[in-house]
Each structure stands twice: as C-alpha cells, then as structure tokens.
Amino acid sequence: MRPLFGLLLLLLSLSGNMVSAQELKIIFSQYTPPYVFESGEGIVVDIVRSALAFSGHTIQPVYVPIGRGFELFAERRVAGTAIIKEDSGLTANYSADFMQYHNYAFTLKSRHYQLNSVTDLGDKAVTAFQYAHKYLGEAFGEVVNSNPQYKEIANQETQTLMLLLGRIDVAVMDESIFRYYREKLLAEGKVTAAAEYEAFNLFAPTPYKTAFIDASIRDDFDRGLAHIRQNGHYDAIYRHYIEEYFVLHQ
Numbered sequence: 001m002r003p004l005f006g007l008l009l010l011l012l013s014l015s016g017n018m019v020s021a022q023e024l025k026i027i028f029s030q031y032t033p034p035y036v037f038e039s040g041e042g043i044v045v046d047i048v049r050s051a052l053a054f055s056g057h058t059i060q061p062v063y064v065p066i067g068r069g070f071e072l073f074a075e076r077r078v079a080g081t082a083i084i085k086e087d088s089g090l091t092a093n094y095s096a097d098f099m100q101y102h103n104y105a106f107t108l109k110s111r112h113y114q115l116n117s118v119t120d121l122g123d124k125a126v127t128a129f130q131y132a133h134k135y136l137g138e139a140f141g142e143v144v145n146s147n148p149q150y151k152e153i154a155n156q157e158t159q160t161l162m163l164l165l166g167r168i169d170v171a172v173m174d175e176s177i178f179r180y181y182r183e184k185l186l187a188e189g190k191v192t193a194a195a196e197y198e199a200f201n202l203f204a205p206t207p208y209k210t211a212f213i214d215a216s217i218r219d220d221f222d223r224g225l226a227h228i229r230q231n232g233h234y235d236a237i238y239r240h241y242i243e244e245y246f247v248l249h250q
Contacts, residue, residue, distance in 0.1 A: 021056030024217065026210075027069040027081035028061050032156060033180045034241040035083075035099075038063050044099055046237045047228070048082050048210060051098070054224030057217070065154045066130045073211065080212040080221075085135060092211035093218040098225055100207045101174040103136060104199040106163055113169070115200040118143050121170060125149040127159050128172035136172070136203055157181045164191040175199065180245055 026048060028036045036042040040061055049059050062069075062078055073081045073090055086094045105121065107113045115121070118140045126144065130152050133141040144150040149169075153159055156173055160181035163171040171178065178199075185191045212218040228234045 021058075022079070022217075023058045023060055024052065024079035025062050025077070026059045027072060027078050028063055029069070029083055030063045030065050030154060032174075032177055034176055034245050035174075036063070043237055043241050044082055047098060047225070047234065048221075050228050050233055050237070051221050051224035052217075054227050055220035057220065073213075076213055079214065079217060080210055082210045083208045084211050085206075086209060088211075090211060092213070093215040095210040095212070095218050095221050096225060097207040097209055100205045102176075102205045103132075103172055103203045104175050104178070105202050106171045106173065106178055107169060107198050107200070108163065108166060109196040109198050110166075111169060113198070113200075115170070115202060118202055121150075121172075122147050123149075124169035125167075126170040126172060127151050127153060127162060127168050129156060129159070129174075130154050132172055135206055140203070157184070161185055161190060163197070164195040166195075172203075183245065 028042075028045060028048075030036075031038050032042075034042060035044040037045070045059075045061060052059060062072065064072065069081050070088070070090060072078050073092065081090075081092075083099070084090065084092075084094075105115050105126075107115070113120075113124075118137075121140075122143045124147075126147065126149060128136075128144070128150070132152055133144050156177050159171050159173060160178055162168045164182065164185065182191070182197075186193060210218075210221060212221065225234075
C-alpha cells in the first residue's frame with residue numbers, strides 16, 4: 001500500500017503545480033533589441049520566460065512604451081512588468097535584480113568631444129531613452145533638466161541614426177542597444193562606417209528588477225532566476241544573442 005500511497009502523493013503534487021501554473025501578461029519595453037524583440041525573443045524576454053517556467057508559468061508578452069507600461073500595471077491589467085527600478089513609484093512586489101543596462105554617452109569622433117562627467121552634457125544636444133532623467137542619477141537629472149537641447153525618445157533606432165548622421169551631439173543609451181542598431185543601420189546602408197563614434201563611460205551600470213502584482217509570482221520568479229543562474233542557462237542566453245548579433249562591425 002505504501003508505494004501506491006507515495007504514487008498518489010506524487011500525482012497530487014504534480015496536479016497542484018499544474019493548477020497553480022498560469023499564463024501571465026508581462027510588460028516589456030517596446031522593441032529594445034537585443035534585450036526585447038517583438039517577435040517574442042530577446043535577452044530579457046528569454047530570462048523572464050525561463051525563470052517563470054521553473055514554476056510552470058508561461059508568459060504573454062505585452063510590448064508598450066515605458067510610460068504606458070506604468071499605466072497598465074497600475075490599473076492591474078497585467079501580472080507584471082520587466083526592466084523596472086524599485087524607486088519607480090509603482091506599488092508592486094519587486095524581484096531580485098535580474099539584468100542591467102550599461103549606458104554610455106556616445107559621440108561622433110569627428111566632433112572631438114571630451115566628456116569627463118555628466119556636467120559636460122549641459123551645453124550639448126543630447127538625446128536619451130525615456131525616463132533617463134530619473135534612472136541615471138540625480139546629477140544627470142539636474143544637468144539635463146536645465147538643458148533646452150535635451151530630449152528623451154522611445155525609439156532608440158532613431159536615436160542611434162540621429163547621432164550617426166550628426167543631427168545631435170550625444171546619444172545616451174545602453175551599449176548593446178547602440179551596437180545592435182549601428183549594425184542594423186550599416187547593413188541597411190543608412191549610415192556608413194566612416195561615421196566613427198566614441199563611447200564615454202559616465203554612468204555606472206544600472207540594475208533592473210521585474211515587478212509583479214502577486215507576491216507569490218514574484219517568489220516563483222526569484223526561485224527560477226536563481227535556478228537558471230546556477231545551472232548556466234542565464235549566461236547561455238546572453239551568449240546566444242551576443243554571438244548572433246555582434247559579429248560584424250565591432
């Protein structure tokens with residue numbers, strides 16, 4: 001009887017996991033390759049999907065600009081949102097840090113700029129990603145808030161193109177995103193390799209979390225994240241995208 005009882009407990013356990021597993025609507029920033037592709041791939045999408053799959057969950061990605069993502073989460077129309085900081089202002093159950101952006105100040109070599117600190121951006125035409133003035137530190141926020149030539153835009157391909165065509169002085173964005181779009185624009189013939197650039201390391205890497213409505217889903221995510229880091233799958237995700245997209249004009 002005991003083996004049969006053990007089998008029954010196992011079946012009940014598996015059944016419980018299946019019942020608790022959910023399809024979760026998760027917000028991702030709108031098309032920020034190699035981190036997020038709207039095809040359902042990307043470094044961040046794969047990490048979130050793999051971490052939640054550890055508890056049997058699946059995801060339904062929702063791709064929207066950052067501001068719209070805040071609204072959807074606050075209205076509880078989704079289960080969670082990826083790539084967010086705990087000081088975002090959203091009331092949520094925040095995960096452990098799961099990825100980071102490393103933002104640089106990119107300029108054209110032909111401009112011969114020397115950027116030693118964020119204060120050097122105060123008199124230049126600067127374009128950054130949405131909410132950069134909040135995410136990149138108080139000093140940066142103060143400088144750009146008093147700079148009438150500062151803009152934030154959602155489309156980072158446009159941001160990269162504007163820099164490489166000389167329409168702005170500085171593009172502030174993550175290194176991998178910039179490199180991806182530069183490769184793409186070169187391949188499409190929209191820019192040439194003659195538009196050489198420099199990258200100034202003015203910012204520390206910025207860690208990001210995911211945030212969930214339900215604390216139990218957050219706990220599932222954290223357990224799954226620890227698991228994929230321990231078994232090597234987390235590093236394999238990064239390697240896959242780096243090898244696929246950064247092989248030409250490095």
